[in-house]
Amino acid sequence: xxxxxxxxxxxxxxxxxxxxxxxxxxxxxxxxxxxxxxxxxxxxxxxxxxxxxxxxxxxxxxxxxxxxxxxxxxxxxxxxxxxxxxxxxxxxxxxxxxxxxxxxxxxxxxxxxxxxxxxxxxxxxxxxxxxxxxxxxxxxxxxxxxxxxxxxxxxxxxxxxxxxxxxxxxxxxxxxxxxxxxxxxxxxxxxxxxxxxxxxxxxxxxxxxxxxxxx
Numbered sequence: 001x002x003x004x005x006x007x008x009x010x011x012x013x014x015x016x017x018x019x020x021x022x023x024x025x026x027x028x029x030x031x032x033x034x035x036x037x038x039x040x041x042x043x044x045x046x047x048x049x050x051x052x053x054x055x056x057x058x059x060x061x062x063x064x065x066x067x068x069x070x071x072x073x074x075x076x077x078x079x080x081x082x083x084x085x086x087x088x089x090x091x092x093x094x095x096x097x098x099x100x101x102x103x104x105x106x107x108x109x110x111x112x113x114x115x116x117x118x119x120x121x122x123x124x125x126x127x128x129x130x131x132x133x134x135x136x137x138x139x140x141x142x143x144x145x146x147x148x149x150x151x152x153x154x155x156x157x158x159x160x161x162x163x164x165x166x167x168x169x170x171x172x173x174x175x176x177x178x179x180x181x182x183x184x185x186x187x188x189x190x191x192x193x194x195x196x197x198x199x200x201x202x203x204x205x206x207x208x209x210x211x212x213x214x215x
Contacts, residue, residue, distance in 0.1 A: 066092055072170070079101050103127045151180045162213065190209070193208075
C-alpha cells in the first residue's frame with residue numbers, strides 16, 4: 001500500500017457512482033471537507049485539487065454511455081484521457097475493451113485508478129504526464145469526460161483530439177454543457193440527467209451529453 005493509496009482510503013469511501021451504480025469508486029462523501037483539507041495541507045502533502053475523489057457529471061454520462069453501448073469499445077484499445085478517478089476507463093474495461101490506459105497529470109490519480117480498478121475487478125494501466133505535449137499512445141478509441149471547465153484546457157484538449165480524429169481514431173466526450181465546450185464538429189450520441197453533488201455543481205441533477213468528435 002502506497003502513501004497516496006493510504007491517503008485516498010483515509011479520506012474517501014467506496015461508494016456506487018450515483019448515475020452509474022454498476023461502478024464503485026473511492027469518493028469523498030463530504031466534498032467541501034476534502035477540498036478544504038487538501039488546500040490547507042497542499043504544501044505538506046504536495047496535493048493538487050482532488051479531482052480524483054469525485055464522479056464528475058461529464059464522466060458519469062460518458063461511463064453510462066459506454067456501458068449502454070459496449071460495442072464502441074469492445075475488443076478495442078482505449079485511452080481514458082484526463083481520467084481523474086478512472087471511472088470512464090473502468091466502464092470501458094467492464095464493457096469488454098481489450099486494453100485500457102488511464103492518463104492524468106496528477107500522480108494521485110494513479111493511486112485512485114489502481115484502487116478503483118481493484119474495486120471493480122478489472123485491469124487498467126496508468127500512464128502519467130501531460131499527453132497533450134508528450135503525445136498520445138496508439139489506441140483505437142479515446143474517451144474524455146468533463147474536459148471543458150476552463151478555456152485553455154478545453155482548447156488544448158480539442159486541438160489534440162481533433163488531430164487524433166483526423167488520424168482515424170474515434171473520440172467520445174462527455175460534457176455537462178460547460179461554457180467552453182465547442183458548439184460545432186460534434187455528433188450528439190446521448191443525453192442524460194446525471195445525479196451529482198450540489199457541493200460540486202450548481203444543482204444536484206445536471207443534464208449532460210455524450211458527443212462523438214468529428215473532423
